[in-house]
Amino acid sequence: MEVIGVWAFVALNVRTILVENTWFSGHQSVVIKNLDFIKNDGLDNWLKEQKARWSCSGCGLNISWYDEKCGSCGSKVFNCKNEEAELE
Numbered sequence: 560m561e562v563i564g565v566w567a568f569v570a571l572n573v574r575t576i577l578v579e580n581t582w583f584s585g586h587q588s589v590v591i592k593n594l595d596f597i598k599n600d601g602l603d604n605w606l607k608e609q610k611a612r613w614s615c616s617g618c619g620l621n622i623s624w625y626d627e628k629c630g631s632c633g634s635k636v637f638n639c640k641n642e643e644a645e646l647e
């Protein structure tokens with residue numbers, strides 16, 4: 560099995576575990592969304608999307624999951640809590 564086939568197998572099974580087990584708390588909606596993206600569009604495209612996703616739209620510097628605003632330019636950012644709320 561080629562490497563991407565193994566990754567797709569693991570991703571599919573992790574997704575099933577996350578969907579079927581409500582005891583996972585926190586960010587499972589984002590994780591499931593990410594796994595679906597990787598399955599459908601591939602790991603390389605997901606990495607490119609994530610680089611853009613976690614960059615400030617104002618200045619381009621990296622932001623992290625819980626940032627409310629960019630630490631450099633002060634722009635409001637779309638953090639993981641916003642993303643979870645949008646997915647639910």
Ligand SMILES: [Zn+2]
Pocket residue numbers: 615616617618619620629630631632633634
């Ligand atoms: Zn910024």
